[in-house]
Amino acid sequence: MVAMYLLRVFGLLCLTAYSWGLLPGPPSGTGSTYRKYEFKIPMRDGKRLFTAVYVPRKVAASYPILLSRTPYGIRPYGLNNYPNVLGPSRKFDEEGFIFAFQDVRGRYMSEGEWVEMRPMLPAKAGPAEIDESTDSYDTIEWLLKNVPNNNGKVGLLGVSYSGFYTTAGLIDAHPALAAASPQAPIADLYRGDDAYHNGAFFLAANFSFYRGFAKQDKPELPPKNENQFEYGTQDGYEFFMRMGAIAHSQKYFKQRNPYWTDLISHTTYDDFWKARNILPHLHAIKPAVLIAGGWFDAEDLSGTLNTYAAIGQQSPNTKISLAMGPWSHGQWQENAGRRLGDIDFGSNTSEFFQNKIALPFFVHYLKGTEELLLPPVYVFETGKNEWKREETWPPADSRRMRFYLRSGRQLSAAGPAEASAFDEYVSDPRKPVPFVENPGINVPAQYMDADQRFAESRADVLTYTTAPLEDDLTVAGPIAPILYVSTGGSDSDFVVKVIDAYPKQSGGALSGYEQLIRGEPFRGKFRGGFETPRPFTPGEIQKISFVMPDIYHCFRRGHRLMVQIQSSWFPLVDRNPQTFTEIPTARKTDFRKATERIYRSRERGSCIDLLVER
Numbered sequence: 001m002v003a004m005y006l007l008r009v010f011g012l013l014c015l016t017a018y019s020w021g022l023l024p025g026p027p028s029g030t031g032s033t034y035r036k037y038e039f040k041i042p043m044r045d046g047k048r049l050f051t052a053v054y055v056p057r058k059v060a061a062s063y064p065i066l067l068s069r070t071p072y073g074i075r076p077y078g079l080n081n082y083p084n085v086l087g088p089s090r091k092f093d094e095e096g097f098i099f100a101f102q103d104v105r106g107r108y109m110s111e112g113e114w115v116e117m118r119p120m121l122p123a124k125a126g127p128a129e130i131d132e133s134t135d136s137y138d139t140i141e142w143l144l145k146n147v148p149n150n151n152g153k154v155g156l157l158g159v160s161y162s163g164f165y166t167t168a169g170l171i172d173a174h175p176a177l178a179a180a181s182p183q184a185p186i187a188d189l190y191r192g193d194d195a196y197h198n199g200a201f202f203l204a205a206n207f208s209f210y211r212g213f214a215k216q217d218k219p220e221l222p223p224k225n226e227n228q229f230e231y232g233t234q235d236g237y238e239f240f241m242r243m244g245a246i247a248h249s250q251k252y253f254k255q256r257n258p259y260w261t262d263l264i265s266h267t268t269y270d271d272f273w274k275a276r277n278i279l280p281h282l283h284a285i286k287p288a289v290l291i292a293g294g295w296f297d298a299e300d301l302s303g304t305l306n307t308y309a310a311i312g313q314q315s316p317n318t319k320i321s322l323a324m325g326p327w328s329h330g331q332w333q334e335n336a337g338r339r340l341g342d343i344d345f346g347s348n349t350s351e352f353f354q355n356k357i358a359l360p361f362f363v364h365y366l367k368g369t370e371e372l373l374l375p376p377v378y379v380f381e382t383g384k385n386e387w388k389r390e391e392t393w394p395p396a397d398s399r400r401m402r403f404y405l406r407s408g409r410q411l412s413a414a415g416p417a418e419a420s421a422f423d424e425y426v427s428d429p430r431k432p433v434p435f436v437e438n439p440g441i442n443v444p445a446q447y448m449d450a451d452q453r454f455a456e457s458r459a460d461v462l463t464y465t466t467a468p469l470e471d472d473l474t475v476a477g478p479i480a481p482i483l484y485v486s487t488g489g490s491d492s493d494f495v496v497k498v499i500d501a502y503p504k505q506s507g508g509a510l511s512g513y514e515q516l517i518r519g520e521p522f523r524g525k526f527r528g529g530f531e532t533p534r535p536f537t538p539g540e541i542q543k544i545s546f547v548m549p550d551i552y553h554c555f556r557r558g559h560r561l562m563v564q565i566q567s568s569w570f571p572l573v574d575r576n577p578q579t580f581t582e583i584p585t586a587r588k589t590d591f592r593k594a595t596e597r598i599y600r601s602r603e604r605g606s607c608i609d610l611l612v613e614r
Contacts (some may be wrong), residue, residue, distance in 0.1 A: 038340025050109035136169030192302030199523030383554030394477035432568035445526030477611030
C-alpha cells in the first residue's frame, strides 16, 4: 500500500512539474499532444513492472486506457523520449486514448522471472500466486486508481507475443476491461504456432529468434548496440546443413539459452507444452474481442484462428469478431499492406484494417460514442483482392470438395479408377528441398506466397495440377490433406503445398507464376498422435491426415489448382533423418535416403479436402 501511494504521488508530482514547467519540455511529434510518465507498478507478489503511460495534454475530457504488454521492450525509454506514433495508426492518437505500455515481468526494466508462455494458474491458486492474467488485472487496477482523467474503461491490444498477453488478460478479466484485440496471438507453441507444426520443428526462424532472446537476471535497459550474430555466410541452406543435428546448435550460443534448450528438448506434445496451451482456458470471456491476423502469417496463423474458434466454442455469449487480411506476421503494423513479395493486393489493406475495423471497435466499446457497424467477420479474399463481410467463419454456405491425385500428375474432383497405383520419389536428407529458391540466413515473410516453380523441376517433388479452371473456385476454410503413403525408412516427413498456378501469358510479371497459398509439413512418426511417436515399417502403407490452416482464396478462371508433395522443406523445417530416432540428437549415420510412395488408387485415394463457396 505504501509503495502504491508513493507511486501515485510521484505520478501527480510529474503532472504538476510538467504543467509548471519544472521538467524539460517534450520534443515534437507525439510529445506535442501527449505527456509521458514512467512507473513501476507493483503486482500482488511484490514484483514491480515497468510501465510507460502517455496521457493526452488536452485535459478537458476523460479518456479510456489502451494497454499493451510486451516482452520486446517499450522503447523509447526515458521521460523525454517519445515514439513517432503511439497507437496502431495516427488516427488512434488523434482520437485520444491514454496509452500504456508495459514490460512484462522478467523483461527489460520489469522485475521478476520471465517464463515462456507462462502456464495459467489452477483454480485454487493462493492470493499471492501470479500468471499473466493476474498481472494484467493488477496493472489495470493500478492504472485506474493512479492515472488522472481516465474514464474507467480499459482496452487491451497486442500483436504476436503481445497478442498472447492480450488473450491472457481476457481470462478472469478486470471488470473495467471492456474490449481486447489479440492480433496474431501465440496460442499453442507446439501445435501450429512458432515452434512445431504437426511435430516438425521450424528450425531457421526459431534459431534466429532465440539467438537474440536471452534470459535476464535483473531489470536492465536494452543494449544501445545489439550484437548481431555472424553466420559466416549469407546462405542459410549452407549454414544449417553445416550445423548438422540440432543439438550442435548449442555451440553457437555463447551462454546456454534455457528457452532454446526447452524448445529442442521437448519434441513431443508432453506436459511442458500442454501446460502452455492457453486455448482450454478461454471460458466465460466477458470483454468484447476482436481477433485479427494475416492469411500469410508464417508464425501464428494457427494461434489466430484457434483463439477465435476457442472463444466462440467455450464462451458463446462473448461479443467476438474476426478480421483477416492478406498479411504476413504483424504486417498491418509495419507497412501499407499493399503487397507481399511479388503479389499485389490492389489497395492499402493495413490502413483499411486500422482505421475502418480496429479503431471503430475500440471507440465503440471504450467511448460509446460511435455506432458499431462491423460485421462479425471481416475477411480479405485473396485472388479477387476484396474485403468480404460474413456472419460466420468459415462461411455457413461452404461445401466440402475433394481433389484427388490422379495418373499423369493430374489433380481432379473425380476419384481415381486404378486398383493399384502410386507415384514415388527418393528423399535424401543430405540434399533437402529448399523452402525458397535461394534461402538466406533469415526466413523471408514473403515465402508464404512465393513462386514454387523452382521446386516443380526437382525429382524429389511430386506435382499434381488440375486443368485450367472453367469458373472461379473460392476456398474458404481449412485444407485437410489425406495421404496414403509408404517409406523405405522408419520415419519421414510429408510436406503438402497448395498452389495457385497462373496461366502462361505473353508479358506480365506473373505469367506462369506458381503462388504458394498454403503449405504445411507433417512428421510421419506422429500419425497416431503427437504424444507418442511410432516408427514406420518400411514399405507398409499408412494413412496420414491432418488439417492445414484456413485460406480465403479465389483460384480465378483460367488458373490451375496445384498440389506439391515432398519430404523436406529446408531450413524452414529441420531435416528428418528418415530413421526413427530423437531428431535433435541424431547421428550423422542416421540420415539416410528413403523411397517415398504416394498412393492414388480406388481404395487408397490420396486427396486434399477443401471447403469451397457455393
